[in-house]
Amino acid sequence: MTSIDDVAASLGVSTATVSRALRGLPGVAEETRARVTATANKLGYVPSSSASGLASGRTMAMGVLVPVIDRWYFSAVLEGVDRQLRAAGYDLIVFSLGGDGVNRDRVFHRSILRKRIDALLVMCMHLTEEERTAVQELEYPNIVIGGAVEGVRHVGIDDARAARDAVEYLIGLGHTQIAHMRGGGSFDIDFEVPRLREQAFRQTMADHGLPVREDWSAFGDFRFSTSRSSALKLLADPLHRPTAVFCSSDEMAFGVLKAAAELGIAVPGQLSVIGIDDHEFAEPMGLTTIRQDPADQGAFAADLLLGELLRHEPSEYPPSRPHLLVERQSTGPVGA
Amino acid sequence: MTSIDDVAASLGVSTATVSRALRGLPGVAEETRARVTATANKLGYVPSSSASGLASGRTMAMGVLVPVIDRWYFSAVLEGVDRQLRAAGYDLIVFSLGGDGVNRDRVFHRSILRKRIDALLVMCMHLTEEERTAVQELEYPNIVIGGAVEGVRHVGIDDARAARDAVEYLIGLGHTQIAHMRGGGSFDIDFEVPRLREQAFRQTMADHGLPVREDWSAFGDFRFSTSRSSALKLLADPLHRPTAVFCSSDEMAFGVLKAAAELGIAVPGQLSVIGIDDHEFAEPMGLTTIRQDPADQGAFAADLLLGELLRHEPSEYPPSRPHLLVERQSTGPVGA
C-alpha cells in the first residue's frame, strides 16, 4: 500500500504539502497541487482512513442503527441516507440489531462508540431507557428517523395526521363501518409509529361520531402474510363485515386485498382498502394510500447531520416531512 | 473520550497490559484481567477503531458493494452478511453505487481501497473490465455473491439448474406453451443472472423438443409493475396465450398473477405461474417457486471471508448454494 510518504518522496516535497494539496486546502501553489495530484494518481495513493481518522478525529463515516435491514421502510431509508453520504464523500456503516437481544448491548456500548463514525442516524425502534440515554450522551450529532423517541431529535412524517387523512378519506366516501389493520408487536420495531396510527384512527372515528368495534381491530404485524390471515377472519362473515379497512401500512393492505380476492369480495365495490406508505407495489396493485418517502426522510436526516458536521453548530429542529394521499382503485363510495 | 492511558493510569499498569487484557490475549493474570475489565467498564472505555486499525492493520470491518440497497435480493443478502459479522464482532460498511455512474469511480478507487475494511463482498452486478481488475487486485479477501463475475470467486445458487428445474416442473405438468418473463436491463443489475436463467429456459425447452416463441419472451425488468404491464399484453389474446409462464423472479411472477387476475384468467386453471426466489410474499400469494435463500448466501460468503481473515489462507472454492422447488397453488396440470 503506497503511503503519503511515497508520494512526498517521489516529488521531493513534504508530506504536509501532499496532505494539503490532496485535501484542497488553501496555501498550496496550483502548480504544486497539480503535480501532487498527478503522482498520487500515478502511484495509486489513497489515504488510509484509520490514519487520517486518528490524526484528525474525523472518520468520514456515518452510522445508521436499524432493527433489521431487509424491510421496505428501513432499506428505503438507507438508500436515501446513502445517496447524501456518497455525495459528501462519507461512508455508510450499518449497525443492525437483527432482532438479536444479545447483540444490542454490544452495538450500543461498543460499535457505536468506537470512534468509527462522525455522526449517527437511529432508525425508529423501541429503545430501552438505558439505550436512549446512551444515544443522548453521544458526543457526536445524532437524530432519529421515523417515529419519535423521547428526548431525541427526529425527522419523519406526521404519523397522526397521515392516519387521520386516510381515515377521513374513507369517511368522506361515506364509510362508517371501518376496520383497522394494525401493525407493531414483532421484534424491535414496536416503536411509536403503530401506536400513533392506531390512536389517530380511534380519535378520528370518535371525532366523526363513529363507533370503533374492537373485533375490527385486526393485527397485521406490518406483514403481508399476517395481515392476510387476519383479514380472512375479519372479512369472513358477509353479514357483519366492514365496508372499508384502514391499514397502517401498504404491505398489510396487500394482505387485505389478497384476502378479499380469495373471499370473492369486490374491491372497491364491496370493500374499500387504504394503506400508508406508497410501497413499490402499491401503484400496480391499484392501492389507494398515503404516500411517504422514506428515502427522502433518510436523505433529509443525513443532510442535516452533514450540515452540523460542517458548521459545528446544531441545525434548527426539523419539521415533519410531507405525506400525500394518492387515490387509486382500491377505494370507492360506500355501497357503490 | 477516555483512552487506554486513562485506564492504565487509573490502575497503575501499562497500556500494554490493558490492551492484552481487554483483547483476551494470553499472558495476563486472571486477577489483573478482571480489574482491567472492571475499570474499563467503569470509565466507559472503548478502544478507538482508528487507532487500533492503524496500529494492527486490522479494521474489524467488512465492506459490501451493492448496486442498490433497497431491493429484495440485496437487502436480504445484507441481512445475512450482517448476521455473521455481528457474531464475529465485525462492522458492516455498505458501498452502494446507487445507480449513479459518476459515483462508481469514487467507490472503486477511493472508498474500497481506503484501508477501512479487511475484506470485501461484491454483490452480483455488471462490472466493467477495469472495475473487475480493481477488485481482483485487492490485497484483501474478497468474493462475489450471486451471479458469477469472471475471474472472481463467487457464491450463489446454480442459476441455470434452478431455471431448468422450474421449466421442467411446468413441462412435467404437461405444459408446452410456455412463456418467459425475463429480467435484467435496468441500472447496474444487468449481471449474469438474467442471462443464465434465460439461456437455461431456452435450452430446457429445446431439450424437450418444445418451441420458444419470441413474442412470448416478455421483459419484466425484475419488477412487479413492469412485469404486470408486459403480462397484460402477453396474456391479452385468449386464443393465443401460453398455458404457463416461467418468471425469472418472484416479483415478476406477482406481476403476472396480477395481470391474470385483471384479465379474469384463472390460476392455475387456465394459467400456471412459477417464479424464482421464494420472496416473503410468495407463500401468502400461493406462488409456486424455486426457493433460494439470499441471507444464507450472504452469511456463507461472510463466513468464508471471516475464516480466511482468521487463518490467513484461502478457503476451498465454495460450492453452489442449494435451491428448492416449493409447490404452491399457482401451478397445475395443463388444461385442468
Place this chain on the structure above:
DNA sequence: GTGAAAGCGCTAACAT
C-alpha cells in the same frame, strides 16, 4: 507556499 516535528491512541516486539 512549504517544511519539520509533534502527536492522534493504539498494537506488537522486545525486555525484564
Place this chain on the structure above:
DNA sequence: ATGTTAGCGCTTTCAC
C-alpha cells in the same frame, strides 16, 4: 506476567 518503546500513516501547529 508485565513494562518499555517504537511505530502505524496521517494531520496540524509552528517555523521559515
